[in-house]
Amino acid sequence: MTPTNQRAGILLMIGAALIFSAQDAISRHLAEAYNVFMVVMIRYWFFAAFVVWVARRQAGGFRAAVRSGFPFLQVLRGTLLIAEVCVMVVAFMRLGLVETHAMFAAYPLIVAALSGPVLGEKVGWRRWAAIGVGFVGVMVILEPGVTVFSPDALIPVVAAFMFALYGLLTRYVSRRDSAAVSFFWTGVSGAVLITLVGVWYWEPMSPPDWGWMALLCISGATAHYLLINAYALAEASAIQPFAYFQLPAAAVLGMTIFGEMLRTNVLIGAGIVVSAGLFTLWRARVRAQGARPSKARANRAPSAPSTDR
Incomplete structure (x- = not known):
């Protein structure tokens, strides 16, 4: 990976x-009506149409x-991803973009915590400490004992949990399936599953809102296209931390368009x-880089005795 490719990926x-932040704002607007x-x-x-188009352009095509x-x-x-999308849209309406994204930012910590039981990975004390600190941040956002607790505050936590499981399963299936297959x-x-439910809730949409819907669809395809090319140019561990730009962008949209407030506890807790989360991503990258020399040495000396204990 060259520095130019890494900068382009970032x-x-x-x-x-x-x-994606703009897409969330449009989703909230449409879901309110x-x-x-x-x-x-x-x-x-x-x-789904975009996914099929991408598949036909890949080596081997649709098959x-x-x-x-x-x-x-x-x-x-x-199933997990489509359910997570629906739950997040509900959270946008109940809590707003600011607080929803502040809570959802905990999903890398959930990934780190579940990587042991789901993937059999070892989670060291540093990452467990970061998970604990992140939990403190969530408590700062929720303010238990200071304000009346609202069950709605748990909605983005449920979404974060589902997205974390989706990410872990993505890593698991990558042992056999390519990224193109998973995509x-x-x-x-997801399209088949949501159609089985959504078709029963069809209602007429005004022409202006069809315009917003078209923009929602185009923005989603565009964001995924950028994401695919980002991962093609640079390592995931190098560019993943920059996904957190979605949090401040969503906060700005929430405050300017929907009149949301950025409470002090939310700002501190999100920080x-x-x-x-950034620390856990950094530790995962350090562990991955440390594993590469070991694999290289193993490939150079295939007859070396096993050191597993």
């Missing part, structure tokens, strides 16, 4: 994060994209959660 990741399932269903129809070593887990991934199954299975 810029593409930032661009994707900013577009129409059923959440219908809004997400139409969005996923366009996404290669369909061929999965974990079809059940791929469908489960699609295809995510879009197509703690993001800092802890």
Whole structure:
């Protein structure tokens, strides 16, 4: 990976994060007037069409994209993601963009905590300490004992948990399936599943809102296209921290468009959660880089005795 590719990957990741923030604002606008399932269903129809278009351009075409070593887990991934999208849109309406994204920022910490039982990875004391610090940040946002606790505050936490499981399953299926295969199954299975629900909630949409819906679909495809190219140019561990640009961007949109307030406890708590999340991402990158020389040495000396204990 050259420095030029890394810079390009970072810029593409930032661009994707900013577009995803705009997409969240449009989703909130439409969901305030129409059923959440219908809004997400139409969005996923366009996404599925985009996924099929990408698959046809890949090596091996459509047949290669369909061929999965974990079809059940791929469908489960699609189910988790479509459910997470619906829950997040509900959270946007109940809590607003600012507080929803502040809570959702804890998902890397959940990934780190569950990587042991789900993937069998070892989580060291440094990352467990970061997970604990992140939990403190969540408590700062919730303010238990200071204000009356609202069950709505748990909605983005549920979304973060589902997205973390989706990410862990993505890493698990990558042992056999390529990124192109996982991307295809995510879009197509998600579209089929949400259609089975959303079609029962269809309602007429005004012409201006069809314009917003078209913008929602186009922005989603554009953001995913930027994301694909970002991961193609640079290592995931190098560019993933820049996905946090979505948090301040969503906060600005929430305050300027929807009149949301940035409370002090939310600002402080989000800062703690993001800092802890960035630390876990950094530690994961350090561990990955440390593992590469070991693999290289193992490849140079295949007859060396095992050092597993």
